[in-house]
Amino acid sequence: MLTLIGVAPRAIATGVLPGNSRDGRIGHLTLDDSAAVAATVLAEGGSQGEILEVTGPEAVTDTDIAAALTEATGHRVRLTGRPAAPVADYFAAHRADLVG
Template identity: 45%
Template sequence: MHAQAVRTHGTLTSATGTGRVGFIDAEDIAAVAAHALADSPLPGHDLVLTGPEALTYDDIATTLTELTGRPVRHHPVTRDQLRDHLATAMPTEFATLLANLDHDLAHGAGSHLTDTVERVTGHPPLNFRTHAERWYRDNRPRRGA
C-alpha cells in the first residue's frame, strides 16, 4: 500500500510519528537466513536483524523526494485512523495488528540497531538510500516505453 500511495498521491501514511525504524533490505534478510541455515552450529539465540540506521518516515519521504524528483511527504495519523484506512484493503484484524505495530514504533520499538547482518554475513547491511537508488534505477518508467 505504501508504494501505491507514494506513486499515486506522494504520501506515506503511518502512525509512527517521529519513531525511528532500522529498515532492512530483503537481500540482507535472505543472506542471514542462508548463513543461519547452512552454517553449523545454528545460533543458539534469536537473530535480530536491522539495517544500519534508524530512520523516521519523514526521513524516508525526504529520500524518496530527492531520488524521484517528485514530492513525497509523510502523512502521520493516529493508530485508529491507520487501522480504519488499512481495513479498507485487508481484514480488520490484520489492519489492527499493523496499526498497533506502527504505534509501537512511534514509542521507540524499532529504534534499536544491531550488527547481526555484518556479524553473520561478513558484509554490512545496505542502507535505505542505496536500496532506493537501486530500485528506482531498475524500475523507473523509461521514455518511450
C-alpha cells in the same frame, strides 16, 4: 522494507505517506538482507534456540522515507502523522492496491 513496496507508489502518486511512528526509527529489512542473514546462520550454525534480532543497515524515520521518495522521484511526498487506528484502517482499505 517490504511493507513499503505497496505504500511507496501510492505515496508518490498522492504526495502523502501515512504514518504514525513520529520520530521512531525503524531498521527496515530488504529481502536480500533477510536472505543474507539466513544464509549466514545456516552456514555457520550455532544459533539453535537463540532469538536473533535482525535489523536493516540504517534505522530511519517515516520523515526520512518521505524525503528519500521525494529525492528519488522528484515528486514531493510529505508525511501525514495519524493515530494508529486510522493508519490500520487506511492499510485495510487499500490492501488490494498495496499487495497487488
